[in-house]
Amino acid sequence: MSESTPQISILVIEDDAGDFGLIRASIRRAGLRRRGGSESLDWASTLVDGVRMATGAKPDVVLLDLSLPDSTGIATVQMMRSVLPDVPIIVLTGADDHQLAAAALEAGAQDYLVKGQFEHDALGRAIRHAVVRQKLESRLRLFEAALNSAANGIVITDVNATVVWANPAFTRMTGISLAEAVGNRPIEMLNTGQQDEDFYRRMWETILDGRVWSGELVNRRKDGSVYDEALTIS
CATH class of the missing domain: 3.40.50.2300 (Response regulator)
Incomplete structure (x- = not known):
């Protein structure tokens, strides 16, 4: 047919x-x-x-x-x-x-x-x-x-690096709920100061150029504690 x-x-x-x-x-x-x-x-x-x-x-x-x-x-x-x-x-x-x-x-x-x-x-x-x-x-x-069932934290942002969605693993990892994350930038929520503005600028240049960025960061949870994270962003 x-x-x-x-x-x-x-x-x-x-x-x-x-x-x-x-x-x-x-x-x-x-x-x-x-x-x-x-x-x-x-x-x-x-x-x-x-x-x-x-x-x-x-x-x-x-x-x-x-x-x-x-x-x-x-x-x-x-x-x-x-x-x-x-x-x-x-x-x-x-x-x-x-x-x-x-x-x-x-x-x-x-x-x-x-x-x-x-x-x-x-x-x-x-x-x-x-x-x-x-x-x-x-x-x-x-x-x-x-x-939603992924074990790794996943965040989706717009081109301005503003969060539009995050999965439950992100909340478990950071203590930041989806409602708290949406509308904010990861750098503002998670930055410990151990990565400077130039680090994030180069990271976003890579992403917006259509390439995959991989690296390690030291991030901050909602309660102020810090953790190491290996990231791949595309």
Whole structure:
């Protein structure tokens, strides 16, 4: 199967048979098919049935109406998000309500489309983009978990050497919490005076030039005690 015909399974939770028919037609036009070439859609007309189907065979994406017989509004998104935390949800609703759209996205939906108001291929594009975004977000969560579990202290700064993030190992090593570190420069928090301004200037020249800097420093913890640290910065 070619890249132009993505292999994907879609769960539609929609109580109106006519709307489901329009959704099915849009998905067929978009060329979305399940692995093996069969139609990619499963249909549930209530949230309870949707949850049952989703837990039985995990879909790649959920198209969710917010006006179901057994659930309405943002609680519907929240329920599906709790059942499928790693599956993208696209809200399809008849309500052209910007506040509702914002609330749905805040609750975990990837996109919000108003029935009858999206152009020919908008639904197909939204499905493709939602799946790609979800994969990227999953990778980012994996990277974050790896950084958080690292035994070595890791600090991320901007080009002005201001801390924007630090992992738990940094806090264990220095006694400085993430909230205390963000917005400050490591030189201001950790400097013992044993490295002068010229030392740090040369270090940052190396880093900003795109090269890797490695060296040893004597740093200060929050409680005033000092420790030796071997650093690699890129």
